[in-house]
Amino acid sequence: MVATVENTDVKQKDADRALIVAVTSRSVFESGADDDGDEEVYKVGTAFPLLQALQRVNERLLEENPAESLLFDVVLITTDRQQQQQSSRIISSTRHYGLEVGRFCFSSEEDFTESLLTNNVQLFLSTDAMEASQASQKGVVSAQLDQHAASCPSEQLRVLFCGDAVVRLSSSPAPASQQAPQSFSAQLGEMRQRFGLFDSPVSVVLVTSRGGRESCGTALRTLRSHGVSVDEAYCLAGAPRGPMLSLIRPHFLLSVGFSDLKE
Amino acid sequence: MSLNNSQTLTVSGQDLTRNGSSTNSSSSGRAPWDNARVVLKPSTPTRKPKPPKPENAITIAVSSRVLFNMEKEQQIYEHQGMEDYIKHQVEHETEPFSAGPAFSFIKALEAVNTRLRELYPDSEELFDVVLMTNNHANVGLRLINTINHHRLFIERFCMTGGNSPIGYLKAYHTNLYLSADPVKVREALGEGIAAATMFTQEKMKEVSETQLRVAFDGDAVLFSDESERIYKAHGLDKFFEHEKAHENKPLDHGPLKGFLEALGKLQKKFYDKGQRMDCPIRTYLVTARSAASSGTRALKTLRSWGLEIDEALFLAGAPKGPMLEKIRPHIFFDDQMFHVEGAAEMGTVACHVPYGIAQRVTKKGTMNEETSSAPK
Numbered sequence: 001m002v003a004t005v006e007n008t009d010v011k012q013k014d015a016d017r018a019l020i021v022a023v024t025s026r027s028v029f030e031s032g033a034d035d036d037g038d039e040e041v042y043k044v045g046t047a048f049p050l051l052q053a054l055q056r057v058n059e060r061l062l063e064e065n066p067a068e069s070l071l072f073d074v075v076l077i078t079t080d081r082q083q084q085q086q087s088s089r090i091i092s093s094t095r096h097y098g099l100e101v102g103r104f105c106f107s108s109e110e111d112f113t114e115s116l117l118t119n120n121v122q123l124f125l126s127t128d129a130m131e132a133s134q135a136s137q138k139g140v141v142s143a144q145l146d147q148h149a150a151s152c153p154s155e156q157l158r159v160l161f162c163g164d165a166v167v168r169l170s171s172s173p174a175p176a177s178q179q180a181p182q183s184f185s186a187q188l189g190e191m192r193q194r195f196g197l198f199d200s201p202v203s204v205v206l207v208t209s210r211g212g213r214e215s216c217g218t219a220l221r222t223l224r225s226h227g228v229s230v231d232e233a234y235c236l237a238g239a240p241r242g243p244m245l246s247l248i249r250p251h252f253l254l255s256v257g258f259s260d261l262k263e
Numbered sequence: 264m265s266l267n268n269s270q271t272l273t274v275s276g277q278d279l280t281r282n283g284s285s286t287n288s289s290s291s292g293r294a295p296w297d298n299a300r301v302v303l304k305p306s307t308p309t310r311k312p313k314p315p316k317p318e319n320a321i322t323i324a325v326s327s328r329v330l331f332n333m334e335k336e337q338q339i340y341e342h343q344g345m346e347d348y349i350k351h352q353v354e355h356e357t358e359p360f361s362a363g364p365a366f367s368f369i370k371a372l373e374a375v376n377t378r379l380r381e382l383y384p385d386s387e388e389l390f391d392v393v394l395m396t397n398n399h400a401n402v403g404l405r406l407i408n409t410i411n412h413h414r415l416f417i418e419r420f421c422m423t424g425g426n427s428p429i430g431y432l433k434a435y436h437t438n439l440y441l442s443a444d445p446v447k448v449r450e451a452l453g454e455g456i457a458a459a460t461m462f463t464q465e466k467m468k469e470v471s472e473t474q475l476r477v478a479f480d481g482d483a484v485l486f487s488d489e490s491e492r493i494y495k496a497h498g499l500d501k502f503f504e505h506e507k508a509h510e511n512k513p514l515d516h517g518p519l520k521g522f523l524e525a526l527g528k529l530q531k532k533f534y535d536k537g538q539r540m541d542c543p544i545r546t547y548l549v550t551a552r553s554a555a556s557s558g559t560r561a562l563k564t565l566r567s568w569g570l571e572i573d574e575a576l577f578l579a580g581a582p583k584g585p586m587l588e589k590i591r592p593h594i595f596f597d598d599q600m601f602h603v604e605g606a607a608e609m610g611t612v613a614c615h616v617p618y619g620i621a622q623r624v625t626k627k628g629t630m631n632e633e634t635s636s637a638p639k
Contacts (some may be wrong), residue, residue, distance in 0.1 A: 197346065205422070216407065220407075232422055239316070240316075
């Protein structure tokens, strides 16, 4: 059974216009093995800087335009029974850190994907690869947060698009499953356009790992056609990714456009 | 620390490793992104060789402004600001830039690579060129179009959108960094990366398309600036005395020593295949030291490092311009702007290595008087 609770501390966003991002509570808060009963508040987890960065974007958007409706709407979601039972602690921790979470979704492993759909979540982020995969299967744009997200900047949201090796034959039509990533990218792109080239609280980064300049060019064009203007681009042509990613420090990675690889 | 691939993305619906499901029959019409599709032909004619691993290659990182001529755009940026600059770049996206000062040098590197691949088809000891630019990725397509137009073999780039390139230079194990920005060049030198500032030149004489020629100044470029300090502090006579007395003591190394070493390693690959006479790499030392006296220490130092240089030209203080004009190197490295300018005036592509004691002297007039008969 899923319980959805509005966070009354936070002004609710316009559901039609906001970019709804769901993050698992396990990613945001670190739950210790022995829950000390006296401890009301969790320690911060991997996704904490990410949440701060999302918040920063919202602050800056409202600075530009106090009536702005294209904002991030953050949903904190539990994905297992254990967390589901910690609801009050999750809520109090959120309040303690002053996190701009619009809603809480207390679901378990069986029904969390359903609640993502019910809540019209456009982006689902979790440190758990399986969870990200399950959500993705249901048609929700998902990304796994790795532990390096913990050391990402909190003043700028850095979104990485990977533009590798995804080519479709022209004869096959675009599947319906492309709609979600397309619309998310378009909204993100629109959000990025609210800011100038310098000092933006959100930066869009493109990396092509395997391909050379042609792949990168194609990816740039594809993103542009989705309404996404790229800030930084790195074309690796087979050079090791690890060192580059530690320099780029993205909060999360998404794919550019097409996901099916037809032989 | 490395991030493993299993973490990268899941996109709605389809898992990349499984075969695309055939249940996707789209009911919607053609979406706008359809125009961006690429059709994969079964027999693709372009069989580009794979770029080498950065740790195996000799990596040259070059900024967009020195590879290409972006003077007009630079003016727009300086006088009208970033937004107009980007707008202009995007509007002219299909117009390729013309060649910049580093262009012929980069082309010559590719000629050497072709020869190396013929002799050693499986080796990764090749030149690898990385475009390292501060530019915003919006300019990316114009840069890619330009690279295509000039048929350059550049498959790697970093468009940092304003962030520092230093980390990326290191990640690519960069052997030489060329940029129009002296601040970045100094930063690179500070991190132990060979680097030099390049300038737009009105005159660029024709250079060989088959043989890469690289010319180096001696003091504060290949060697440290220790002798130059002595000259500046105590004058010419003291300098000669000192150099003679220390003839057999190798000078300390300078910022470009490593790059000369890398060139030597490639040269040896040609020698090993009996191609010494026809070697497509040639190196030159062009120094104000004189053969009779202070030059000996320079040569002995090179020998102690196990480095060969093809031609050593001791000018004993004479201007370097005319000599360089005869040699026609693709690139000439010097730590003194006086010499860089002198070379450029006569059509040699010259770049500045902002290293050592000579950088303290800022007025051109002072440098002229002091250095016109100065050994280096």
